[in-house]
Amino acid sequence: MVQYAPFISLAVFGLAVTPVGMLGNGRMKGGLAAPVALFGLLASLASTVWLATRAVPSGPFGPSPPVLVMDSFTYFFTGILLTVSIFVTVASFHFMKNDVNVAPYYGLLILSTLGMIVLAASLDLILLYVGWELMSIPTYALTAIRKHDPNSNEAAMKFFVLSALSSALIVYAISLLFGISGSTNLVTISSALGGVTSDTRSYGILAVVMFVVGFGVKMAVVPFHMWIPDAFEGAPTTVAALLAAGAKMASFAAAFRVFIIGIGLFNIDWYSTFAIVAVVTMTFGNVAALMQKSFTRLLAYSSIAQAGYILIALATPTTASGNPVGIAGGLFHVLNYSILKTASFIAAAAVVTRLAVTNLDSFNGLARRMPQTSFNIAVLFLALAGVPPLNGFFSKALLFTGAIYSQFSWGSYLAIAGLLNSGFSMGYYGWIIKRMYFDEATDSSRVAEPRAYMSVLWAATLLTFVIGIYPDPWIRMSQDAAAALMSARPLPAT
Amino acid sequence: MLGLLTLTIFLPALMAAPVYLVGKRNARLGAVLGIGTTAAVFLLSLSILAVYPMGSSGFQLRESASWASSFGLEYKVAIDGISLPLLLIATILSLLAAAGSWDLIKTREPEYYALFLIFETGIIGVFTSLNLILFYVFWEVVLIPMFFFIGIWGGPRKKYASMKFLIFTYVGSTIMLFGFLALYAWTGAQGSPSFDYETLVQRVPSLIMPFQLVAAITTFIGFAVKLPIVPFHTWLPDAHVEAPAPVSVLLAGLLLKMGGYGMIRYNLFLFPDAAEILWPYFAVIGLVTMIYGASVAIVARDLKRMIALTSINHMGYVLLGTFARNSAGIQGAVFQMFNHALAIGILFLMSGYIQKHAGTRNIDELNGLRGKMPTTATLLVLGSMAAMAVPGLANFISEYQVIQGALSANYLFAVAILAPALTVGYFLWMLRRVVLSPPAGPKDELPLRSLLVLAAFLAPLFVFGAYPGPLLNSIIKPAVDSVLPSIVSPGGP
Numbered sequence A: 001m002v003q004y005a006p007f008i009s010l011a012v013f014g015l016a017v018t019p020v021g022m023l024g025n026g027r028m029k030g031g032l033a034a035p036v037a038l039f040g041l042l043a044s045l046a047s048t049v050w051l052a053t054r055a056v057p058s059g060p061f062g063p064s065p066p067v068l069v070m071d072s073f074t075y076f077f078t079g080i081l082l083t084v085s086i087f088v089t090v091a092s093f094h095f096m097k098n099d100v101n102v103a104p105y106y107g108l109l110i111l112s113t114l115g116m117i118v119l120a121a122s123l124d125l126i127l128l129y130v131g132w133e134l135m136s137i138p139t140y141a142l143t144a145i146r147k148h149d150p151n152s153n154e155a156a157m158k159f160f161v162l163s164a165l166s167s168a169l170i171v172y173a174i175s176l177l178f179g180i181s182g183s184t185n186l187v188t189i190s191s192a193l194g195g196v197t198s199d200t201r202s203y204g205i206l207a208v209v210m211f212v213v214g215f216g217v218k219m220a221v222v223p224f225h226m227w228i229p230d231a232f233e234g235a236p237t238t239v240a241a242l243l244a245a246g247a248k249m250a251s252f253a254a255a256f257r258v259f260i261i262g263i264g265l266f267n268i269d270w271y272s273t274f275a276i277v278a279v280v281t282m283t284f285g286n287v288a289a290l291m292q293k294s295f296t297r298l299l300a301y302s303s304i305a306q307a308g309y310i311l312i313a314l315a316t317p318t319t320a321s322g323n324p325v326g327i328a329g330g331l332f333h334v335l336n337y338s339i340l341k342t343a344s345f346i347a348a349a350a351v352v353t354r355l356a357v358t359n360l361d362s363f364n365g366l367a368r369r370m371p372q373t374s375f376n377i378a379v380l381f382l383a384l385a386g387v388p389p390l391n392g393f394f395s396k397a398l399l400f401t402g403a404i405y406s407q408f409s410w411g412s413y414l415a416i417a418g419l420l421n422s423g424f425s426m427g428y429y430g431w432i433i434k435r436m437y438f439d440e441a442t443d444s445s446r447v448a449e450p451r452a453y454m455s456v457l458w459a460a461t462l463l464t465f466v467i468g469i470y471p472d473p474w475i476r477m478s479q480d481a482a483a484a485l486m487s488a489r490p491l492p493a494t
Numbered sequence B: 001m002l003g004l005l006t007l008t009i010f011l012p013a014l015m016a017a018p019v020y021l022v023g024k025r026n027a028r029l030g031a032v033l034g035i036g037t038t039a040a041v042f043l044l045s046l047s048i049l050a051v052y053p054m055g056s057s058g059f060q061l062r063e064s065a066s067w068a069s070s071f072g073l074e075y076k077v078a079i080d081g082i083s084l085p086l087l088l089i090a091t092i093l094s095l096l097a098a099a100g101s102w103d104l105i106k107t108r109e110p111e112y113y114a115l116f117l118i119f120e121t122g123i124i125g126v127f128t129s130l131n132l133i134l135f136y137v138f139w140e141v142v143l144i145p146m147f148f149f150i151g152i153w154g155g156p157r158k159k160y161a162s163m164k165f166l167i168f169t170y171v172g173s174t175i176m177l178f179g180f181l182a183l184y185a186w187t188g189a190q191g192s193p194s195f196d197y198e199t200l201v202q203r204v205p206s207l208i209m210p211f212q213l214v215a216a217i218t219t220f221i222g223f224a225v226k227l228p229i230v231p232f233h234t235w236l237p238d239a240h241v242e243a244p245a246p247v248s249v250l251l252a253g254l255l256l257k258m259g260g261y262g263m264i265r266y267n268l269f270l271f272p273d274a275a276e277i278l279w280p281y282f283a284v285i286g287l288v289t290m291i292y293g294a295s296v297a298i299v300a301r302d303l304k305r306m307i308a309l310t311s312i313n314h315m316g317y318v319l320l321g322t323f324a325r326n327s328a329g330i331q332g333a334v335f336q337m338f339n340h341a342l343a344i345g346i347l348f349l350m351s352g353y354i355q356k357h358a359g360t361r362n363i364d365e366l367n368g369l370r371g372k373m374p375t376t377a378t379l380l381v382l383g384s385m386a387a388m389a390v391p392g393l394a395n396f397i398s399e400y401q402v403i404q405g406a407l408s409a410n411y412l413f414a415v416a417i418l419a420p421a422l423t424v425g426y427f428l429w430m431l432r433r434v435v436l437s438p439p440a441g442p443k444d445e446l447p448l449r450s451l452l453v454l455a456a457f458l459a460p461l462f463v464f465g466a467y468p469g470p471l472l473n474s475i476i477k478p479a480v481d482s483v484l485p486s487i488v489s490p491g492g493p
Helices: A002-022 A033-053 A072-095 A102-121 A125-143 A150-181 A186-194 A198-219 A227-234 A237-262 A271-290 A295-315 A325-355 A371-385 A391-405 A411-437 A451-469 A472-487 B004-025 B027-051 B083-104 B109-128 B132-153 B158-190 B197-206 B209-226 B235-242 B245-268 B272-298 B303-323 B327-358 B374-388 B394-409 B411-434 B448-466 B469-488
Strands: B060-068 B073-079
Touching: A002 A033, A002 A102, A033 A072, A033 A102, A072 A102, A072 A237, A072 A325, A072 A451, A072 A472, A102 A125, A102 A237, A125 A150, A125 A237, A150 A186, A150 A198, A150 A227, A186 A237, A198 A237, A198 A271, A227 A237, A227 A295, A237 A295, A237 A325, A237 A472, A271 A295, A271 A411, A295 A325, A295 A391, A295 A411, A325 A371, A325 A391, A325 A451, A325 A472, A371 A391, A371 A411, A371 A451, A391 A411, A391 A451, A391 A472, A391 B132, A391 B158, A411 B132, A411 B158, A472 B060, B004 B027, B004 B060, B004 B073, B004 B083, B004 B109, B027 B083, B027 B109, B073 B083, B073 B109, B073 B132, B083 B109, B083 B245, B083 B327, B083 B448, B083 B469, B109 B132, B109 B245, B132 B158, B132 B197, B132 B245, B158 B197, B158 B209, B158 B235, B197 B209, B197 B272, B209 B245, B209 B272, B235 B245, B235 B303, B245 B272, B245 B303, B245 B327, B272 B303, B272 B394, B272 B411, B272 B469, B303 B327, B303 B374, B303 B394, B303 B411, B327 B374, B327 B394, B327 B448, B327 B469, B374 B394, B374 B411, B374 B448, B394 B411, B394 B448
Parallel strands: none
Antiparallel strands: B060 B073
């Protein structure tokens, strides 16, 4: 049982936060929810770190074949997703301070996080779907939590409709795969698909397409990205951070599991499809980001572009000799992206709370008004653009190396596309820095910067530098996670 | 083992935070601390010169530490006869530019000196690193402070110039990065991936030719944007015109040298077989850059713009000399980088002082400098003589070597002689308008400290112009001659 501690603590605290938060009255009402939620997340993170650093208890636990697997890949994603959730919770201390729904907010936040880590850990499609819905349903409510704000409602509606469609497609894909292979376990499916016959092959392809679309909606892959800018702009900004970093990365975890383990041996060429989708996604995201007038929309498009980079890992997962360099690069980028993007949205939340606007003109001369926020945004953006010695550079370098290193001759073109995209993305990342530091503000009065946001931003900036200056342990962690993912694959039938 | 070289590289960056914090309380004290740090780094570089074994070939003073072996990253620095002159010029120019900033930078000084020191770490790191990714990290560390220098302390069109600079050089860098990552992946496909420069020198010849060509061309593009070559040069006049004068000194004196150094260290030494095929194209690009830079400088009205375009002209020599692929040419290229840094340094800093005192940089309005600022005018004449490569100054020797090297590669490169002729032409015309015209105002000389800073740029040029022996024969020549056989005989070392 102890190996499931991260899940258990989230489940217990997720269910307890809301009633506990309802306790008290008057000014104290809801005051307990935030600290209790934070404690639950920290307990879960601590147990994850503890489990990941000690020898994993051996022996079978749970049913066979396993539905949940606690390997380095699971710990890797669990650590990332809990960190995202902790950042969001700390920032919400200030963001949700005077909201009436503060108690349900934290409950939903934790339950959604639980869904995410279940998604990352599941080796069975039914459990994967349960995790998917557990992650998604609370986020609909979270997006709409400001029920008197029409933007929030509109965002929630758009998000819900598309997200429900993606869930439906995933269920359909699961049922097709069950029809072909007679199992919902990814490992069993994978070995069964090795011997697929020509008449069931087309159903298999259909299932792959449905998975791509279903996950693609949440992963913000072009052309399934339409809801992203509207939802991220309309949702409460801290919830946007959770969607952009948490839900999106959890979807990537599911995609890695399904595509690398489940249908990795299925004999169709989905690699080049992912390569094309990756190039289109990153290019579209970057070009669209250049044209934005609102900071949150710019972040949304930049997150689409970053999803394009991570997709490279699915297009070129391994080298010719089977070394998962591409996956390791992708996972390392997931780690860095999650930190950078959560913190960027929380910086946006700080600006929104203090200045009440997010259009880019309000960023003119921000360095004088909010110096801490501006400095942190500058560092985070340089890292997102891939400037060394910050963390984003090393993960992109590993990712693009994986593309060149792969067995495909088009890998080099993919890397060139990624590098040029990183180069031109400086057009908007640099543009924001230019606005903050070089332009003059119309009103240059100093604005107070709430401590809740600043603590998250400084923590993220510190991590950005620490990972960047000494990337070795983090790269090893990504490589271990990639190796764990690969080792879950059944041996190819010869 | 870490030691002297590592200290020289990281001392400036370590001092950046103290300089900033002290500067926040007392701006002038922070400036003193910043300038003092560059002076200390200069002394450290002199001590490197003192311990450097003269006449040696190959890398000396090696220092290394493990960094991220999981991805082939190793902290590994060393110097040879090609990087030593550039290391020296980096510390000299940083000291002089910092000293020049004392009078020219009066706003947001804490940030300025902190960024200045980070820049210095980057530039020294570029000239000393022996791991491709370490090199790239330092390469980009140079970029960001420069972006802020132009954007915050620049002239009227600073925002445009800074963005243009950032995007041009950053996109160039990412293309260069492709070459580095590809080398790692391709050597990995052969057995063991590597970012180590010395390992790659051994292993690149065993890669198939298309791979060598791709790596050579992609890295060349990165270096070419920095150098800059025509047609990637358009960021340079804008950046220079808008940058404050001490920053222009760093930009022209040091940042451009990164491109020249990269071409010698990577395009020539790391990809000799590709250079065997590509050298005529690169040399011709160098030639075109020389003549183009000189031609457009003739029509420049702004003194600073003219000087900026001069440096395009002068960096063309570096490209031509490098890809002449013979001892004279490469030696000339390295020596030219050293000399150009000093010559362009004095001219840029002087343009800043002149603008501050005369209120304009327009060549047509700047008349009678001889009467108004007699000592400055004398120094301007001497600085121009250095840029014109008048015999007696070190610039003459390096430009002579480059043209000699180019001629022995192919006699058609005799066209190169047009470039110095044009350079002399526009400098003399500028001097006639600025110095020899009748004065239009009272005497207003620069303070002694500024004159001393300016004179300090010239001193090495006169010394090495009269006696280049130690630098050329004991440092540059052995390093070049030891690598040369493996370059001109294709097929591997």
